[in-house]
Amino acid sequence: MSASLFDLIVIGGGPGGYVAAIRAAQLGLNVACVEKEPVLGGTCLRVGCIPSKVLLESSERFHAAQTSLAAHGVKVGAVALDLPTLLKRKDTVVSTLTKGIEALFKKNKISRYQGHGRLAGAGKVLVTSGGGTMELSASHILLATGSKSASLPGVELDGDRIGTSTEALGYPEVPRRLVVIGAGYIGLELGCVWQRLGAKVTVLEFLDRILPGMDSEIAGEAQRLFTRQGLEFRLGTRVKAARRRGDACLVEVENGDSIECDRVLLAVGRVPNTDDLGLDAVGITLDERGRIPVDEQFATRAPGVFAIGDVIRGPMLAHKAEEEGVAVVEQLVKGHGHVDYQLIPGVVYTHPEIATVGQSEDALKQAGTPYRKGTFPFLASGRARSVGSTDGKVKMLAHAETDRVLGVHIIGPNAGELIGEACAAMAFGASSEDLARVCHPHPTLSEALKEAALAVDGRAIHA
């Protein structure tokens, strides 16, 4: 056992932890990062955001080659799926990016420790790996240990046919029948991937709608489009059990029905990762949802111990964790740092994409906030027509008296990229009139945002 003294030890090398470590090093701190996996990047890079986006892109191209290229005058003959190559490309993208973070750590002179990190009293972290246990010490410790897939009583995960998103990122063959439990971000993204690759996908959702929390008009439109693409939704369906039956699986739902399938994807949310973190050693107790309580400065009740990302309150999103990572370190070093929780965008990377920032219409109604609404369909966009992707719309919500933009919700081509403009405008307190008067390039999809802003005042040009 040896001891090293740092200014900051970050436990967890995901988007929250590695970004915090880099920002701290930029600000002159002597930083260590403890990560149990052999590669940096956390769930997002290894088994989350990045690999799923690779699969979404590849499956969309496979699907387009079969269905829409001919309309562009491109003849490709018989289209066949080479799943091993598709999966290998995903692995290559992931390893390139994780190595990139390793290089950033070297450039910023961050000390990397591979092993399980555990708090061991004030300013002390024990790192356990195959090689034994060592002790590190620091004036500040940042917990950024992320989250893990939630389990569901009765669903017997076997790491193979009944699994979570981790297994669904690498099925060795296209399942003939896939049952997805949960119509949230993960269920829809990975459900769409395997549906496009040829699986018959049934999505079982406990609530009477998909994408809980999302603007319900946009979520309804998404359900209609995904149904048209071939996904089957069974809403208001609570899953009681799922178990293996030989090479097949049997999923039982509350009304007594059972569904036989080849694979099951459990996607009913994620829970904070606090296993064996030594929280007792510093007097931290979890809240009712298993999260680490923090104040506005991300400080836990233990002096010198901070927490960010999926282990604390707020949406479990990589970019939220990154913002917190920068804010916590800037607060420590410069005395100020800030995250605007009203403006954290969310994107579902299906086809079409769904993107959202600010308040939903449902939330405005519930709060009794007076608002005006402008929508613009991609059907009326020249660029969407040329691309051949006319499903969906942009919806803008602005305060009825001040005209300040309160929410923007998009379902349609490149929605995830388009929402960035809305985030920037809202961060600067823009009104819908401001956005409507900005000259947008023609022909682009971004004009749909301008048109939705015009529509708030009933003066969209092309609709």
Ligand code: NAD
């Ligand atoms: P989620 O919370 O988005 O959705 C889970 C769904 O499961 C909900 O609709 C819920 O009602 C349903 N559910 C719960 N219990 C059920 C039951 N017994 N039977 C049927 N349905 C049930 O969770 P997720 O999709 O697992 O994603 C986990 C986290 O990861 C989310 O916080 C999400 O923000 C994040 N994520 C984000 C992205 C992205 O940004 N594109 C992608 C993937 C995951």
